[in-house]
Amino acid sequence: MDYQPRTDDIAALLFGVLDAPQQLGALPAHADTDGALMRQIIDEGGRFVAERIAPLQRTGDETGCRFEAGQVQSPPGFRDAYQAYWQAGWPALACAPEHGGQGLPLVMEAVLYEMLSAANHGWTMAPGLLHGAYDCLRHHASAELRERYLPRVASGEWLATMCLTESHAGSDLGLVRTRATPQADGSYRVAGTKIFISGGEHDLTDNIVHLVLARLPDAPAGPKGLSLVLVPKVLPDGRRNTVVCERIEEKMGLHGSPTCVMRFDDACGWLIGEPQRGLAAMFVMMNAARLHVALQGVGLLEAAWQKADAYAQERRQMRAPRTDGSAGAGPDPIALHPAMRRILDTQRAWIDGGRVLAYHTALELDIAQSHPDTARRDAAQRWCALVTPVLKTACTHQAFHGASECLQVFGGHGYVREWGIEQIVRDSRVAMIYEGTNEIQAIDLLVRKVLPDGAAALCALLDTMAQEPPRQSRGFTAMHQRLARLRALAQDVVAACHRDGTLAYWIADDFLRAVAIAWLDWAWEQIAAAPASGGERWTAPAQALQSWVLPEFDMRHAIITQRMGRAAQATGTHDVR
Numbered sequence: 124m125d126y127q128p129r130t131d132d133i134a135a136l137l138f139g140v141l142d143a144p145q146q147l148g149a150l151p152a153h154a155d156t157d158g159a160l161m162r163q164i165i166d167e168g169g170r171f172v173a174e175r176i177a178p179l180q181r182t183g184d185e186t187g188c189r190f191e192a193g194q195v196q197s198p199p200g201f202r203d204a205y206q207a208y209w210q211a212g213w214p215a216l217a218c219a220p221e222h223g224g225q226g227l228p229l230v231m232e233a234v235l236y237e238m239l240s241a242a243n244h245g246w247t248m249a250p251g252l253l254h255g256a257y258d259c260l261r262h263h264a265s266a267e268l269r270e271r272y273l274p275r276v277a278s279g280e281w282l283a284t285m286c287l288t289e290s291h292a293g294s295d296l297g298l299v300r301t302r303a304t305p306q307a308d309g310s311y312r313v314a315g316t317k318i319f320i321s322g323g324e325h326d327l328t329d330n331i332v333h334l335v336l337a338r339l340p341d342a343p344a345g346p347k348g349l350s351l352v353l354v355p356k357v358l359p360d361g362r363r364n365t366v367v368c369e370r371i372e373e374k375m376g377l378h379g380s381p382t383c384v385m386r387f388d389d390a391c392g393w394l395i396g397e398p399q400r401g402l403a404a405m406f407v408m409m410n411a412a413r414l415h416v417a418l419q420g421v422g423l424l425e426a427a428w429q430k431a432d433a434y435a436q437e438r439r440q441m442r443a444p445r446t447d448g449s450a451g452a453g454p455d456p457i458a459l460h461p462a463m464r465r466i467l468d469t470q471r472a473w474i475d476g477g478r479v480l481a482y483h484t485a486l487e488l489d490i491a492q493s494h495p496d497t498a499r500r501d502a503a504q505r506w507c508a509l510v511t512p513v514l515k516t517a518c519t520h521q522a523f524h525g526a527s528e529c530l531q532v533f534g535g536h537g538y539v540r541e542w543g544i545e546q547i548v549r550d551s552r553v554a555m556i557y558e559g560t561n562e563i564q565a566i567d568l569l570v571r572k573v574l575p576d577g578a579a580a581l582c583a584l585l586d587t588m589a590q591e592p593p594r595q596s597r598g599f600t601a602m603h604q605r606l607a608r609l610r611a612l613a614q615d616v617v618a619a620c621h622r623d624g625t626l627a628y629w630i631a632d633d634f635l636r637a638v639a640i641a642w643l644d645w646a647w648e649q650i651a652a653a654p655a656s657g658g659e660r661w662t663a664p665a666q667a668l669q670s671w672v673l674p675e676f677d678m679r680h681a682i683i684t685q686r687m688g689r690a691a692q693a694t695g696t697h698d699v700r
């Protein structure tokens with residue numbers, strides 16, 4: 124069974140819960156984007172994904188990418204599907220009209236990207252970096268570079284890569300050694316080897332635009348000495364640049380995406396932005412990419428859930444217990460066994476709650492870009508800065524662990540290839556690793572975003588969440604209390620980390636999880652509060668959230684408190700709540 128986009132669910136959350144058309148109506152750039160247009164895009168995108176992309180998922184895995192004499196051959200059907208994709212204008216959805224785009228909001232691209240990732244993670248890696256590359260060029264490249272590359276990156280006629288990682292420089296990009304040497308004509312010669320480059324070489328497009336982190340001569344050591352250089356596969360005069368794909372990796376999953384070792388042999392390139400401001404330029408791309416990776420997580424879990432749910436309705440084993448104690452004839456569908464219901468409903472709690480948070484963040488990105496009020500734009504930026512690392516980490520963690528739970532629903536049939544669930548488990552694992560590992564995201568949240576301002580921005584965001592129109596329900600009161608406990612915990616953590624320089628690194632993962640669970644609860648309260656959401660559809664996942672997800676908050680709280688207590692004992696000072 125191929126993944127089928129559940130466009131009604133997506134629309135219910137986007138319109139019924141998040142009120143997206145009204146929020147976008149406040150932005151002059153999107154004043155014309157009404158609900159009808161958005162629904163049409165969701166439906167057409169869903170149709171394209173179901174008809175053209177989902178059917179290639181299995182061949183992408185089984186045939187995979189082939190490497191011969193420096194060339195990468197994509198799995199059968201991938202090139203045709205990509206050509207159809209860009210010619211239909213999908214990559215340009217949220218690019219500016221002056222660059223040939225359709226000028227639609229980023230939230231529409233987020234929805235499309237979730238559906239693509241669910242349908243075929245391997246294929247979707249190819250266009251996955253396009254919008255980030257577009258933003259990076261748009262904001263940082265010279266007028267000449269923009270004129271030459273922006274329209275073709277915006278349209279997707281040429282694909283782009285992000286060349287950061289080297290064999291000795293992964294999480295620590297300050298160790299990058301690739302060099303860029305200025306030439307008399309204003310160009311640069313780039314020399315070095317990058318590894319793990321997604322789509323470094325392929326046959327989907329005629330040209331590939333590599334964005335390469337490199338060090339100029341005499342640049343200081345560390346991350347501050349890095350510059351960003353655009354290195355095309357094919358030069359403007361039509362000659363092939365000296366960029367060589369040495370090999371592609373044999374991987375656990377994601378076989379439809381070539382992961383390349385790229386050698387730059389004094390390749391010709393041009394600087395993007397200021398010298399030694401490469402990381403700042405690249406971060407534009409990486410932040411967009413991180414939200415996309417969170418959406419990959421949501422999409423992959425949805426795909427795994429769809430398979431498991433369909434199987435659980437069909438497969439019959441033993442008698443399921445009845446609440447009234449009566450014995451049915453049996454064997455019953457395994458979907459009726461509480462152990463299986465627990466697995467299925469818990470994943471839905473993560474999928475729909477994760478969706479609300481991810482779409483909300485995409486809307487905040489739209490607001491950050493074009494709201495007329497500066498204070499509102501700043502608030503949106505703060506939301507994105509805090510929520511993006513949490514979403515990337517929580518959604519990708521759940522995609523892998525939840526997909527593995529969905530495999531359990533198949534019993535032994537999940538472990539063999541026939542049903543395709545094992546592919547999702549293998550494919551989804553990487554999302555916890557790339558775009559900054561989940562451990563690095565947790566450190567980013569606590570050490571770079573919470574501690575420096577004494578948790579002020581986080582507390583302000585929690586206060587905003589707590590101000591939602593109050594409702595008389597047990598769930599709402601409990602959510603309120605949880606947000607208040609998180610607020611107090613954040614302040615304790617700040618104080619404790621000031622006393623002990625290593626503490627933040629010990630508790631960063633638990634802190635991020637506590638934040639993620641509290642926000643997932645908040646997302647579900649948004650669903651509960653929406654006027655049209657009273658349907659049965661949301662009842663079981665909302666109960667699963669209460670029973671099997673929210674208790675983790677207390678566990679994380681206890682772990683952090685215990686760790687702070689130990690640190691306090693060691694320094695002989697602290698009294699924690």
Ligand SMILES: Cc1cc2nc3c(=O)[nH]c(=O)nc-3n(C[C@H](O)[C@H](O)[C@H](O)COP(=O)(O)OP(=O)(O)OC[C@H]3O[C@@H](n4cnc5c(N)ncnc54)[C@H](O)[C@@H]3O)c2cc1C
Pocket residue numbers: 284285286287288292293294295318319320321322374377382553556557558559560561562563566
């Ligand atoms: C399929 C795939 C596609 C990829 N695509 C791209 C791409 O297109 N472009 C690109 O540039 N790169 C890409 N990467 C590389 C990816 O971004 C890196 O693998 C990732 O950043 C981690 O680097 P590393 O593998 O060197 O691990 P390391 O940095 O060596 O980390 C190893 C472990 O140590 C942990 N760790 C490291 N430092 C710390 C710390 N300070 N605190 C706590 N824990 C720490 C990490 O979390 C990890 O668990 C890809 C990787 C894969 C597998």
